[in-house]
Amino acid sequence: xxxxxxxxxxxxxxxxxxxxxxxxxxxxxxxxxxxxxxxxxxxxxxxxxxxxxxxxxxxxxxxxxxxxxxxxxxxxxxxxxxxxxxxxxxxxxxxxxxxxxxxxxxxxxxxxxxxxxxxxxxxxxxxxxxxxxxxxxxxxxxxxxxxxxxxxxxxxxxxxxxxxxxxxxxxxxxxxxxxxxxxxxxxxxxxxxxxxxxxxxxxxxxxxxxxxxxxxxxxxxxxxxxxxxxxxxxxxxxxxxxxxxxxxxxxxxxxxxxxxxxxxxxxxxxxxxxxxxxxxxxxxxxxxxxxxxx
Ligand code: C2E
Ligand code: MG
Ligand code: MG
Numbered sequence: 001x002x003x004x005x006x007x008x009x010x011x012x013x014x015x016x017x018x019x020x021x022x023x024x025x026x027x028x029x030x031x032x033x034x035x036x037x038x039x040x041x042x043x044x045x046x047x048x049x050x051x052x053x054x055x056x057x058x059x060x061x062x063x064x065x066x067x068x069x070x071x072x073x074x075x076x077x078x079x080x081x082x083x084x085x086x087x088x089x090x091x092x093x094x095x096x097x098x099x100x101x102x103x104x105x106x107x108x109x110x111x112x113x114x115x116x117x118x119x120x121x122x123x124x125x126x127x128x129x130x131x132x133x134x135x136x137x138x139x140x141x142x143x144x145x146x147x148x149x150x151x152x153x154x155x156x157x158x159x160x161x162x163x164x165x166x167x168x169x170x171x172x173x174x175x176x177x178x179x180x181x182x183x184x185x186x187x188x189x190x191x192x193x194x195x196x197x198x199x200x201x202x203x204x205x206x207x208x209x210x211x212x213x214x215x216x217x218x219x220x221x222x223x224x225x226x227x228x229x230x231x232x233x234x235x236x237x238x239x240x241x242x243x244x245x246x247x248x249x250x251x252x253x254x255x256x257x258x259x260x261x262x263x264x265x266x267x268x269x270x271x272x273x274x275x276x277x278x279x280x281x282x283x284x285x286x287x288x289x290x291x292x293x294x
Contacts, residue, residue, distance in 0.1 A: 009033060040096050042078070043089055047101055051077050054110050055273035058282050059124070059244060059266045062257055067282065068264055069122030069157065072110035073273045074102070090128065099130035104141050111149035111156065113276045118283065124157040126189065129167040132160075132175055139178045146182070153183030157208070160186065162194040165204065173204060180205045187242070192232060201239055209236045213247020213267070220252045233262045 006025040012033065013023040023029075046052060056070035076084040093099040107125055114123040132138050146153055158179060165172050176186055187208035188200065192215050201209075211232050218225045229245070236243035245257050248267030257265055271282060 036092065039089070039092055040098070043076070043093060043096075043098055043102075046076055046078070047098065047105065051079070052102070052105060052109075053077050053083070053275065054106055054113070055275055056110075056113075056279060057266060057273035058271050059122075059264045060270060062245075062254075062261050062263060062265050067121060069124055070114070070117075070279070071124045071159070071266065071273070072106060072126070074106050094128055094130045097130065099128050100133075100136045103128060103131040104145075107141065107145040108148065111145045111151040114151055114155065115149055116276075117279070119152075119155075121283075122155045122157060122185075123151070124159050124187070126159045127164065129161075129164045132164055132168050132172065134171070138175060139182065142179060142184065143182055146184075154185070157185040157187055159189040159210065161189045162196070162200065165200055166195075176204055180207075187244070190246075192228070198235075201235070201241075206241060208242035208244060208263075210244040210246050210266075211262070216245050216247045216253055216257075216267070217249070219256050220250070226256065229257075230260045233260060237263070 009029050010023045010025040013029055014021050017023065053075045054072045055075055056072060058067055059069045059071060060066065061068055074086050074090075076086075076089055078084050090099070093102050110123055110125055114121070117123075127138070130136070131141075142156075142158070145151075146156065160176075168175065180186055185207040186205060187210055188204075188206050189210050190212040191209040192212045200206075209232070211229060215225050215229050215232075219229060220226075233243050242264060243262040244264040244266060245253075245262050246266050248254055248257065248265045248269045250269055253267075254265060254269060274282075
C-alpha cells in the first residue's frame with residue numbers, strides 16, 4: 001500500500017510537469033502535495049470569506065498623459081501570510097477549477113467599483129483559459145456583471161492571453177465573437193511572448209494588443225528590443241488596434257515610446273496597482289497633468 005501511495009504521488013508530479021515524463025518518488029513530494037491541498041482549501045474558504053481584493057493600475061494615453069482606464073488585478077489578503085500576488089494562487093485556481101468562481105467575483109466586483117469612476121474611464125479585466133471552458137458560460141457571466149453593475153459594455157475590456165486561444169482552439173472564435181457582440185473590447189495580453197502567431201491577429205476579433213513588459217524592460221539598452229517593439233507598434237496600429245506598452249518603469253522608456261508612439265502606457269513609472277479607495281489622486285493627476293506621465 002505504501003509503495004502504491006508513493007508511486008501515485010510520483011505519477012501526480014509527472015502529470016503536473018506536463019505529462020509525457022517520469023518522476024522518482026522523493027520524500028519532499030508528499031509535503032509539497034499536502035501544502036498544495038491546504039492552499040486549495042484556504043483559497044476555497046477565501047472566496048467565501050471575502051479575503052480577495054482587487055487593485056487597479058492606471059493606463060494612460062502615451063502622448064497626452066490623460067488617464068484612459070484601469071486594469072483590475074486580483075490579490076489575496078491571506079489572514080497569516082499577508083497580501084499575496086496573483087502568481088501565487090491563480091495557477092492553483094486554474095488547476096482546481098476555482099478560477100471560475102474567482103473570475104466571476106473579480107468581474108462583478110470590478111464592474112461595480114468602476115461605476116464610481118468618471119464615465120470616460122474604462123476598466124480592463126484579465127480572463128484565464130479556465131474561464132472559457134465549456135462548463136462556464138463566460139458570455140452570460142460577463143453580461144450579468146455588466147447588467148447587475150450597470151456598467152456600459154463599451155467601458156469594459158477583457159484581456160486574454162495566447163493560452164486562451166491555444167487551449168480553446170475550436171471554441172475561442174465563437175466565444176470571443178459573442179463577447180464582442182455584447183459591446184466589450186478584447187485585447188491580447190503579454191503580446192510577444194509565447195508563439196505570437198500573427199494568424200491570431202487576423203483570425204480573432206481583437207481591439208488591442210498589450211506588449212509584454214519583458215520587451216519594454218530593455219527598450220533603452222538593446223537595439224533589438226527597440227526594433228521589435230517598434231515593429232509591434234506598427235503592426236498593431238496598422239491593423240487598427242490599440243497598442244499598450246506594459247511595464248513602463250522609467251522616464252527613458254516613456255520617452256522612447258513617445259518618439260515612436262504606441263497608444264497607451266502602463267507601469268510602475270506612473271503607478272503600481274492600488275486599492276479602489278486610493279484612486280482619487282490618480283483621477284486628479286490626469287486632469288491637472290501634474291504627476292501624470294508627460
Ligand atoms: P498581467 O495581466 O500582464 O498584469 C500586469 C502585471 O505586471 C501585474 O502584476 C502588474 O502589477 C505588473 N506590472 C505592472 N507594471 C509593472 C512595471 O512597471 N514593472 C513590473 N516589474 N511589473 C509591472 P500582478 O498584479 O502580480 O499580476 C500578474 C498576473 O496575474 C497578471 O499579468 C495576470 O495575468 C494575472 N492576474 C491578475 N489578476 C487577475 C485576475 O483577476 N484574473 C486572472 N485570470 N488573472 C489575473
Ligand atoms: Mg493583463
Ligand atoms: Mg501582461
